[in-house]
Amino acid sequence: xxxxxxxxxxxxxxxxxxxxxxxxxxxxxxxxxxxxxxxxxxxxxxxxxxxxxxxxxxxxxxxxxxxxxxxxxxxxxxxxxxxxxxxxxxxxxxxxxxxxxxxxxxxxxxxxxxxxxxxxxxxxxxxxxxxxxxxxxxxxxxxxxxxxxxxxxxxxxxxxxxxxxxxxxxxxxxxxxxxxxxxxxxxxxx
Amino acid sequence: xxxxxxxxxxxxxxxxxxxxxxxxxxxxxxxxxxxxxxxxxxxxxxxxxxxxxxxxxxxxxxxxxxxxxxxxxxxxxxxxxxxxxxxxxxxxxxxxxxxxxxxxxxxxxxxxxxxxxxxxxxxxxxxxxxxxxxxxxxxxxxxxxxxxxxxxxxxxxxxxxxxxxxxxxxxxxxxxxxxxxxxxxxxxxx
DNA sequence: CGCCGAGTTGAACTGAATCAAGAAACGTGG
DNA sequence: CCACGTTTCTTGATTCAGTTCAACTCGGCG
Numbered sequence: 133x134x135x136x137x138x139x140x141x142x143x144x145x146x147x148x149x150x151x152x153x154x155x156x157x158x159x160x161x162x163x164x165x166x167x168x169x170x171x172x173x174x175x176x177x178x179x180x181x182x183x184x185x186x187x188x189x190x191x192x193x194x195x196x197x198x199x200x201x202x203x204x205x206x207x208x209x210x211x212x213x214x215x216x217x218x219x220x221x222x223x224x225x226x227x228x229x230x231x232x233x234x235x236x237x238x239x240x241x242x243x244x245x246x247x248x249x250x251x252x253x254x255x256x257x258x259x260x261x262x263x264x265x266x267x268x269x270x271x272x273x274x275x276x277x278x279x280x281x282x283x284x285x286x287x288x289x290x291x292x293x294x295x296x297x298x299x300x301x302x303x304x305x306x307x308x309x310x311x312x313x314x315x316x317x318x319x320x321x322x
Numbered sequence: 323x324x325x326x327x328x329x330x331x332x333x334x335x336x337x338x339x340x341x342x343x344x345x346x347x348x349x350x351x352x353x354x355x356x357x358x359x360x361x362x363x364x365x366x367x368x369x370x371x372x373x374x375x376x377x378x379x380x381x382x383x384x385x386x387x388x389x390x391x392x393x394x395x396x397x398x399x400x401x402x403x404x405x406x407x408x409x410x411x412x413x414x415x416x417x418x419x420x421x422x423x424x425x426x427x428x429x430x431x432x433x434x435x436x437x438x439x440x441x442x443x444x445x446x447x448x449x450x451x452x453x454x455x456x457x458x459x460x461x462x463x464x465x466x467x468x469x470x471x472x473x474x475x476x477x478x479x480x481x482x483x484x485x486x487x488x489x490x491x492x493x494x495x496x497x498x499x500x501x502x503x504x505x506x507x508x509x510x511x512x
Numbered sequence: 513c514g515c516c517g518a519g520t521t522g523a524a525c526t527g528a529a530t531c532a533a534g535a536a537a538c539g540t541g542g
Numbered sequence: 543c544c545a546c547g548t549t550t551c552t553t554g555a556t557t558c559a560g561t562t563c564a565a566c567t568c569g570g571c572g
Binding site for chain 3: 543544545546547548549550551552553554555556557558559560561562563564565566567568569570571572
């Protein structure tokens with residue numbers, strides 16, 4: 133059994149979680165992507181949410197021609213073109229596999245149908261949304277108050293393995309600083 | 323009838339909206355606050371969501387002794403100490419009435435009970451959360467890519483009345499710039 | 513071997529913060 | 543309704559973190 137448990141939901145009652153998994157299980161589809169593959173392309177409506185089993189992916193978009201990373205997702209976390217998935221409109225995000233990656237995908241339609249039939253699961257979708265909302269609010273505070281150095285330090289302590297797995301340019305744009313600055317900051321730590 | 327309709331929900335089917343209002347109506351409590359009053363105080367758990375009928379409020383917190391505005395809410399919008407309301411823990415936010423303000427409050431407990439009894443409403447909570455999530459994501463992009471001047475211009479066109487109603491210091495901290503810079507930026511426009 | 517992408521380093525520049533001092537507006541009590 | 547104190551806003555001078563542009567290094571890989 134593919135018992136992927138999203139970090140956002142891991143604090144749930146194991147019994148409920150089990151129930152939840154059983155009901156979602158039939159919706160799971162497994163997909164694989166080779167390093168560099170485009171999992172989702174901008175301009176399309178994104179109909180899936182991707183739960184990463186193995187590997188790492190990033191969502192990015194182009195701003196004035198520059199490639200900007202909006203989100204990384206490694207094992208046990210999820211990724212989708214959130215603008216499109218929520219609003220059912222064309223997405224400005226691309227999603228790219230940064231390593232050979234396997235993911236469970238669930239379609240928007242399947243979730244919708246399941247929720248229509250079993251509205252009690254709306255609750256877990258809500259918990260999930262609440263959690264990603266809190267994450268985003270934290271990121272805003274980061275951008276507002278922490279210097280390039282502090283932002284690097286924070287990710288260094290909260291998610292050190294990420295630094296080994298993604299390249300400097302992607303991380304820099306995610307942190308909202310230039311690659312050169314990130315390189316200099318990093319140099320101070322070794 | 324106090325037909326407050328949140329901006330986030332105004333696109334719903336009028337029939338459903340009506341139904342929704344009818345079920346939520348009994349949970350509504352009306353409160354009034356005089357200018358300057360603290361609607362919610364940091365360190366406490368925030369048990370209510372506030373739907374502003376008249377007036378304007380802001381959520382703020384202290385960062386290194388400085389007063390930082392995280393959110394404004396005027397008529398037809400909502401405010402709460404979101405960290406606390408979602409996670410049921412002590413809040414770092416204060417909420418303050420910037421004008422004489424009347425609001426409808428709904429308690430967390432009442433929402434929870436209603437949702438337990440009528441899980442079909444989870445859906446609307448979700449829609450609401452999705453919307454505020456999108457708003458937040460937009461704000462991140464703003465912080466990453468727009469200069470002080472551009473951020474001012476954006477709010478000037480999207481929400482011009484706000485500029486008349488809140489003072490410069492509050493707006494500056496919301497935009498993530500110093501009051502002096504905001505003053506200079508504004509001077510260029512008149 | 514030589515190319516190519518990724519990372520580093522240097523130098524000049526710049527938007528915005530900070531510090532400091534005044535000016536304007538606001539409201540409260542006499 | 544004016545006077546005074548407080549808060550809010552403006553303006554100037556200085557400083558600084560981070561950007562940009564450009565050149566260079568390094569490690570694979572065809």
